[in-house]
Amino acid sequence: MRIRSLNIIIVVCLTLLSKAWAANVIEGVRIWPAPENTRVVFDLAEKPDYSYFFLSNPNRLVIDFKNANNVAPLANLAKNDTRINRIRTSTGKYKNSTRIVLDLNSAYTETIFPLAPTGPYGNRLVVDLLDKAKKVVVVHKPKDNKRDVIIGIDAGHGGEDPGSISKNGTYEKKITLSIAKRLEAIVNKEPGMRAVMVRGGDYFVNLNKRTQIARQKQVDFLVSIHADAFRTSQPRGASVWIVNDSRAQSELSKWMRSREQNSELLGGGGELIKKTNDDNLAVFLADLTKDKSLEISDQMARNVILELKKVTKMHKSTPQNASLAVLKSSDIPSMLVETGFISNSYDFKNLMSSTHQKKLANAIFTGMKNYFVKYPPAGSLLASLKPSKHKISRGESLSLIAHKYKVSVKQLKLANNLKTDVVRVGQTLTIPK
Structure with a gap:
């Protein structure tokens, strides 16, 4: 409990000290890994004033937060992410600024934008790192028979x-x-x-x-x-x-x-x-x-x-x-x-x-x-299992229908709750699979 209380006091003190020389504070950093992208969210006390650029060999994303100080812990933030090796601070180009560096595993397509306070969140800067992959084109080919x-x-x-x-x-x-x-x-x-x-x-x-x-x-x-x-x-x-x-x-x-x-x-x-190029339009x-x-x-x-x-x-x-x-x-x-x-x-x-x-x-x-x-979709396994129907025509008997559909007379009678082998013209029978 003493260690936890001391950590809280240190963070509060750092926040107060930072406000003495910086108008803004980076209060927290969160990472959300997803299958196709990683999202990094910077929580700030005020609206962010920022600029950014990429470096290669090795790949890095560098963000300069102008007139801002960082009190958020960065160590081990990216330990569960496959796109970011680590997040660290570095010497910035602006006075009273904070430079955050994201050491990346590869080159990614980025989307970076600020968000105003809403719901449980205050001011944020959002960084989306998306995998560079070929655009998926959906080709509507006929689906295989007995598909799921x-x-x-x-x-x-x-x-x-x-x-x-x-x-x-x-x-x-x-x-x-x-x-x-x-x-x-x-x-x-x-x-x-x-x-x-x-x-x-x-x-x-x-x-x-x-x-x-x-x-x-x-x-x-x-x-x-x-x-x-x-x-x-x-x-x-x-x-x-x-x-x-x-x-x-x-x-x-x-x-x-x-x-x-x-x-x-x-x-x-x-x-x-x-x-602006909306694939859903078609x-x-x-x-x-x-x-x-x-x-x-x-x-x-x-x-x-x-x-x-x-x-x-x-x-x-x-x-x-x-x-x-x-x-x-x-x-x-x-x-x-x-x-x-x-x-x-x-x-x-x-x-x-x-x-x-x-x-x-x-x-x-x-x-x-x-x-x-x-109502099974055509070509699905459920459609193949759905019992078909047969309407009795003149001259047809139960044994003839059983032979036609390759089922036994007993199966036909059970499927249609028949007590005898007698059927009538116009009667509809369920054909079991």
């Missing part, structure tokens, strides 16, 4: 964006990732189905990037997992959200849209780093798929609600509508599942329970599976 049905699983928030925060400081991003991983495991155990995670760890993924990942993986359906918080503690229970033409403007719907916009500022700078122009996508989303949401009712209280018992970015790609059927309110003490206790998380994941999976068993 691919479920995209999006764990809401992550990294720099904590999502909602409970009274005791638990972040929504932790709960959503835990439920998403449980859902992933259940999906991958099911023959004919396979899960694709939009994010598999604690890092931020831009909202537009989430649907791009789903499109690149050619998912059949995208489910986004969330655990909401409202401005009061009264609301509780789960709900399922989709986008449709009505776009209902309930109070909760407006609250969710506002929260989503704030999350973009927390995590990615939103429109500050959006590219998709949005192909609006012919929109109605079918919305139909699938609505039916899927109703299936999932039926299963969620068995394991948790429902805040809404029918699919809700909101214009949320993760749901708006017209070529990808999708839904957003709010698993409960972490602002409600009863819901929060359940959401922190591994048993309850498993029940939620199983309910979501069962609802999706029931839909795909009934």
Whole structure:
């Protein structure tokens, strides 16, 4: 305890001393490694005044914070990152400035931008180091026969964006990732189905990037997992959200849209780093798929609600509508599942329970599976397992039909609950596989 108290006193003293000669202070540095990029976030007392440049042999990113002092510890910050060897200070070119050097393992594409205070964060400078890779071009080739049905699983928030925060400081991003991983495991155990995670760890993924990942993986359906918080503690229970033409403007719907916009500022700078060459444009122009996508989303949401009712209280018992970015790609059927309110003490206790998380994941999976068993995508294994139908024509007998489909008469009778071998013209039989 004495050592900890002494460290706190030292940091406070350094902060006070730094303000004596510098207008700004680097109060903290955070690193968020992700599969395709590493994000470094500098937390500052004031808006940063900075410049930067790259050096090679070895690769380095040098950032000069003008009229600023650093009190953040830098040792071992990058020990778990594959792109940064270390972060250190060096002699700067400006008086009363701090030079931060990132020793890099390779050359990267960079995006560097400041962010104004919002939510739980103050002024920040964000550095994104992206792997230099060839652009992924999605070629929609005919999928193999008996392929897996691919479920995209999006764990809401992550990294720099904590999502909602409970009274005791638990972040929504932790709960959503835990439920998403449980859902992933259940999906991958099911023959004919396979899960694709939009994010598999604690890092931020831009909202537009989430649907791009789903499109690149050619998912059949995208489910986004969330655990909401409202401005009061009264609301509780789960709900399922989709986008449709009505776009209902309930109070909760407006609250969710506002929260989503704030999350973009927390995590990615939103429109500050959006590219003008939007690959999604061609998709949005192909609006012919929109109605079918919305139909699938609505039916899927109703299936999932039926299963969620068995394991948790429902805040809404029918699919809700909101214009949320993760749901708006017209070529990808999708839904957003709010698993409960972490602002409600009863819901929060359940959401922190591994048993309850498993029940939620199983309910979501069962609802999706029931839909795909009934309406399997063409060429999938589930489609090959779906029983076909045969309508009896004049002159056909049960034995003739059994021979035609290479099944036994006994199998036909069991599949159709027949007590005798007698069939009638116009009768429809289920042909078992």
